[in-house]
Amino acid sequence: MKIRTAKWMQPARGAVVVAVGVAISHVILSAGFAEVRAARRADPYNTWASSFLELGTQILGLGLAMPLVLMLGMRLLGAKEPYLRYVLGCSLVWALGASITIKHVRYLPAGLLPTPLLVGMVLLGALLAFDFRRYRSPGRIEES
Numbered sequence: 001m002k003i004r005t006a007k008w009m010q011p012a013r014g015a016v017v018v019a020v021g022v023a024i025s026h027v028i029l030s031a032g033f034a035e036v037r038a039a040r041r042a043d044p045y046n047t048w049a050s051s052f053l054e055l056g057t058q059i060l061g062l063g064l065a066m067p068l069v070l071m072l073g074m075r076l077l078g079a080k081e082p083y084l085r086y087v088l089g090c091s092l093v094w095a096l097g098a099s100i101t102i103k104h105v106r107y108l109p110a111g112l113l114p115t116p117l118l119v120g121m122v123l124l125g126a127l128l129a130f131d132f133r134r135y136r137s138p139g140r141i142e143e144s
Contacts, residue, residue, distance in 0.1 A: 014125040015125050015129070022122070039053060101114050
């Protein structure tokens with residue numbers, strides 16, 4: 001017996017998983033850059049004191065956390081249809097958008113990434129999670 005997902009569930013599932021991924025990545029970036037600021041205050045004359053920590057924060061927060069959360073979240077929620085397009089699209093847009101606006105988190109102690117980026121990521125996740133091939137027009141005859 002095959003269970004079909006309702007049309008509205010696919011975008012909702014995609015939006016929820018992207019929202020969780022954005023929250024986790026944002027926490028990683030905020031905590032990592034807070035540690036970098038603390039290391040620079042502790043030793044202001046050593047420019048290499050926090051370089052590896054800053055690099056690790058950027059790699060983890062921009063490149064690794066989002067794809068892992070998206071893959072695990074969509075698998076746990078049972079999505080199989082637009083899986084690759086969803087993960088690659090959302091991860092690429094997150095990496096580009098967050099890297100352009102990272103100064104909001106890097107230099108401010110309680111900084112947040114811009115709200116249009118965060119809302120846009122959730123909307124993009126909902127759009128990419130919807131499988132348009134599955135819901136074709138009823139007049140089309142498909143060959144088996």
